[in-house]
Structure formats: C-alpha cells, structure tokens
Amino acid sequence: MKILHVINSLATGGAEKLVVDTLPLYAEHGIEIDLLLLNGTEYPFFKELASLKCCGIFTLGMGSVYNPLHVLKIIPFLKNYDAVHIHLFPVQYWVVLAKIFSRSKTKLIFTEHSTSNRRIQGNVFMRFTDVIFYRQYNKIICITAKIQEILQYYTKLDNKKFVVIQNGVDLSKISQAIPTDKRLLPNDYTDNNLYLIQVSSFQEPKDQKTLIRAMTLLPNHYQLILVGVGPLKKECEDLAANLGLKNRVSFLGTRMDVAALLKMVDIIILSSKYEGLSLSSIEGMASGKPFVASDVPGLKEVVSGAGILFPVGDEKKLAKEILHLSNDPDHYAATVEKCLARAKEYDISKMVAEHINLYEEILRQQ
Known part of the structure; x- marks a missing residue:
C-alpha cells in the first residue's frame, strides 16, 4: 500500500x-x-x-x-x-x-x-x-x-x-518530558512566580488577546508564556505593551520543546473562538497540569467534565477560573486527575x- x-x-x-x-x-x-x-x-x-x-x-x-x-x-x-x-x-x-x-x-x-x-x-x-x-x-x-x-x-x-x-497525540512523549528550567525564560524568575501558557498560532480564531487582557486582572507574580508564530503576533505584543504587561508576557515563537514547557508551567490555557479537535488541548491535559479552555465547539467536547471551561472572550471569567485553581489545591489536584484520565482517550x-x-x-x- x-x-x-x-x-x-x-x-x-x-x-x-x-x-x-x-x-x-x-x-x-x-x-x-x-x-x-x-x-x-x-x-x-x-x-x-x-x-x-x-x-x-x-x-x-x-x-x-x-x-x-x-x-x-x-x-x-x-x-x-x-x-x-x-x-x-x-x-x-x-x-x-x-x-x-x-x-x-x-x-x-x-x-x-x-x-x-x-x-x-x-x-x-x-x-x-x-x-x-x-x-x-x-x-x-x-x-x-x-x-x-x-x-x-x-x-x-x-x-x-x-x-x-x-x-x-503521543502521550508517552509528554509523560517522559523533562520540565524546562524556569530560569531560562526571558523575564525575571522568582520562586513566587506562577506560570500560565498557551500554545497556538497567532491567528484570529486563537484569541490570545482575551488571555492577555485577563493578565491585567491577576496579581503581578502571574507570568504568561505564549508559544507560536503568525500574522497577529505583533498585535498581541503591542497589546501586552499597551496594557503594561511587557515584563509579564513572554512571546517564545516556534518551539520544539513544547512538552517540556507544558510540564514546567502551572496552568495551561487555550482561549480559541473555535477549534476542530485541538491537539494542544489533549497535550495540555496529558501534561499533569490543569487545562482551561473556552467553551466553544471543538474544545468543549474534549474538555467538558475534565478541564475547566469559560465563556469565549470573557477575560474576567477566565481570570476568576485561574485564581480558583491557584488558590484551591484540592480543586487543582482534582482537575489534573480528570485531565490525565481524559487525555488517555486520545x-x-x-x-x-x-x-x-x-x-x-x-x-x-x-
């Protein structure tokens, strides 16, 4: 054949x-x-x-x-x-x-x-x-x-x-990945930092702007990592700068060590306006970290009952869900467990x- x-x-x-x-x-x-x-x-x-x-x-x-x-x-x-x-x-x-x-x-x-x-x-x-x-x-x-x-x-x-x-997705690659050293990230590292990440191309459906706006509602020790390239990357960089987030949002471009980055961060997010069946969502749930996604077709079918869903484009609700995960260890652990179980289906x-x-x-x- x-x-x-x-x-x-x-x-x-x-x-x-x-x-x-x-x-x-x-x-x-x-x-x-x-x-x-x-x-x-x-x-x-x-x-x-x-x-x-x-x-x-x-x-x-x-x-x-x-x-x-x-x-x-x-x-x-x-x-x-x-x-x-x-x-x-x-x-x-x-x-x-x-x-x-x-x-x-x-x-x-x-x-x-x-x-x-x-x-x-x-x-x-x-x-x-x-x-x-x-x-x-x-x-x-x-x-x-x-x-x-x-x-x-x-x-x-x-x-x-x-x-x-x-x-x-290849679940073994993610489970075996060694977390990236946080001290190698562009912005200043402190033990107090809490890291969020979104891995997606910078195109209109991916809506990184909602996540960037949510950062203004979170304490200063929250750091956002955005991985990917695309036509809207410059707009997102300008938005982060205009909102005073230049030192809290890192744009890493194309990375071949995504699994290691996922294992490093505290919370994984995908704020898309729509998806097919997002490989990023499955990889996120398989990483051993809680996964938060917008409640849209292509994501809710995969994430519902495992990760956390928030209304599309709602930075206030997104920030609230991030804070809930960060401040409630039991909620964090339960979400991780459900995400890992869901990822095994893919x-x-x-x-x-x-x-x-x-x-x-x-x-x-x-």
Missing part, C-alpha cells in the same frame, strides 16, 4: 504537527508513505520529520500555496500512489483539480480539521463550489462528531461519505490504526 499525504507546508499548526507525528507510525506499520508540500520552506517541523528518514518529502517550491499552477505540478504524483490523503485548504482544491484533469483513478481522502472556516461562513457561491469539491473525495475524515454534523448540514452529502476518527496509536483500516477499506472498493 502506497499512500501520499499532501499539506500546504510544515509551518506551525495542529494539522502540520499531526502529520509530523503520524507519518513515522504509518511507516512502522509497513505502509509506504510519502509527503508532498506545496511550500517546502524548512520550518522546524520539516527538519524534524526529515531527520527521522521515515518517508520521502517532496515539495513544489517556496511560493504561495494559493498558486493554481500547483494543480499541474501535483498531477505526476497521483499515478504513483494507491491513495492520497489531503489536509487543509487550498490543497484540498488543488488535488481534486489535478485528479480531474489527469483522469487519475487514485483514491482521495480529506481530513477536515476545523468546525468552521471562511468558506463555511461565506456566500452561496462559495458553498456551491465547496460542495463540488467535497463530493470528489472517496472519504472525508471528520476529527469530531460535531464536525461531521456541521459538514453534513453544509454539504448535504450522504452520511456514507463521512467517517469520524479523532486526532491523537492516544495517537488508536488514530493511526483507524486510518490504516480506512485506507484498506477504500482500496478494496472498485
């Missing part, structure tokens, strides 16, 4: 990290696996995967992922694989067009990683176009039941087109096995 995964790039992001973590596991199961990138910039995830030498990595250059000429460049790859597994937009469109133009018989699988996007929120024309492209896939993997519900309503496609396979080995079963099922179909 030869499978090609295709994604825009290996820049920082949940889908990108999932690809990096899973491709070595497919190879361990005897799958001939390769990866095709529209943009082959050697981001840290790219270098990590290349160092493992578990798969071929092909790139279409260093330019924009929105260049429609990618369609022509994808065509030669289709004939070399039994199935192609696609992640994210716009490669979701380019591969379909490549298959249509080449009349390839290669099976196509798409993983929908989010409960929302600009196309779903867009006009009737965008919806009509989207449905045409979704229809071309042999199977659409939805990483939560909520995503399947939304996509079925949006596309009106038959239920058989969809399958729910939850994302997973082991990456289960996800990989379900993906392989799906590949085999699709390839049996004529």
Whole structure:
C-alpha cells in the first residue's frame, strides 16, 4: 500500500504537527508513505520529520500555496500512489483539480480539521463550489462528531461519505518530558512566580488577546508564556505593551520543546473562538497540569467534565477560573486527575490504526 499525504507546508499548526507525528507510525506499520508540500520552506517541523528518514518529502517550491499552477505540478504524483490523503485548504482544491484533469483513478481522502472556516461562513457561491469539491473525495475524515454534523448540514452529502476518527497525540512523549528550567525564560524568575501558557498560532480564531487582557486582572507574580508564530503576533505584543504587561508576557515563537514547557508551567490555557479537535488541548491535559479552555465547539467536547471551561472572550471569567485553581489545591489536584484520565482517550496509536483500516477499506472498493 502506497499512500501520499499532501499539506500546504510544515509551518506551525495542529494539522502540520499531526502529520509530523503520524507519518513515522504509518511507516512502522509497513505502509509506504510519502509527503508532498506545496511550500517546502524548512520550518522546524520539516527538519524534524526529515531527520527521522521515515518517508520521502517532496515539495513544489517556496511560493504561495494559493498558486493554481500547483494543480499541474501535483498531477505526476497521483499515478504513483494507491491513495492520497489531503489536509487543509487550498490543497484540498488543488488535488481534486489535478485528479480531474489527469483522469487519475487514485483514491482521495480529506481530513477536515476545523468546525468552521471562511468558506463555511461565506456566500452561496462559495458553498456551491465547496460542495463540488467535497463530493470528489472517496472519504472525508471528520476529527469530531460535531464536525461531521456541521459538514453534513453544509454539504448535504450522504452520511456514507463521512467517517469520524479523532486526532491523537503521543502521550508517552509528554509523560517522559523533562520540565524546562524556569530560569531560562526571558523575564525575571522568582520562586513566587506562577506560570500560565498557551500554545497556538497567532491567528484570529486563537484569541490570545482575551488571555492577555485577563493578565491585567491577576496579581503581578502571574507570568504568561505564549508559544507560536503568525500574522497577529505583533498585535498581541503591542497589546501586552499597551496594557503594561511587557515584563509579564513572554512571546517564545516556534518551539520544539513544547512538552517540556507544558510540564514546567502551572496552568495551561487555550482561549480559541473555535477549534476542530485541538491537539494542544489533549497535550495540555496529558501534561499533569490543569487545562482551561473556552467553551466553544471543538474544545468543549474534549474538555467538558475534565478541564475547566469559560465563556469565549470573557477575560474576567477566565481570570476568576485561574485564581480558583491557584488558590484551591484540592480543586487543582482534582482537575489534573480528570485531565490525565481524559487525555488517555486520545492516544495517537488508536488514530493511526483507524486510518490504516480506512485506507484498506477504500482500496478494496472498485
């Protein structure tokens, strides 16, 4: 069985990290696996995967992922694989067009990683176009039941087109991680400091600004660490400076030691406006620290009954929940215990096995 995964790039992001973590596991199961990138910039995830030498990595250059000429460049790859597994937009469109133009018989699988996007929120024309492209896939993997519900309503496609396979994380990597030395952080360290962290790209759905505003409602010994890069990073840096938080909010950029950072801090937070099935939330719950998240689709399904949920965009409620965890040791310990138990439901080995079963099922179909 030869499978090609295709994604825009290996820049920082949940889908990108999932690809990096899973491709070595497919190879361990005897799958001939390769990866095709529209943009082959050697981001840290790219270098990590290349160092493992578990798969071929092909790139279409260093330019924009929105260049429609990618369609022509994808065509030669289709004939070399039994199935192609696609992640994210716009490669979701380019591969379909490549298959249509080449009349390839290669099976196509798409993983929908989010409960929302600009196309779903867009006009009737965008919806009509989207449905045409979704229809071309042999199977659409939805990483939560909520995503399947939304996509079925949006596309009106038959239920058989969809399958729910939850994302997973390598729990052993997190449990075995050695906590980062707090004295190595940018801001001054004291024994009295209490550390919060959010790991996510700086894009509009991630809403780091709510968390930054919550810092103004917390005592001065609370320190916030923000890990990630993205177009809104500068805005968040300016907001922290304008609120007088420059010495209490650290922007660490891209880090490859996220598990060690999670083990170091006191509370882990994700203040997103929406998610698919956040790998960051699972990693956070698996770290042995309490996890706090906004009460939105893609997070509440994972976190409810384990971690703490707060109303989206409500910095006052978020600050209140942080203080409650900090000041109540029993509440803190109970939350940690429930988070650890929930994380065990999302082991990456289960996800990989379900993906392989799906590949085999699709390839049996004529």
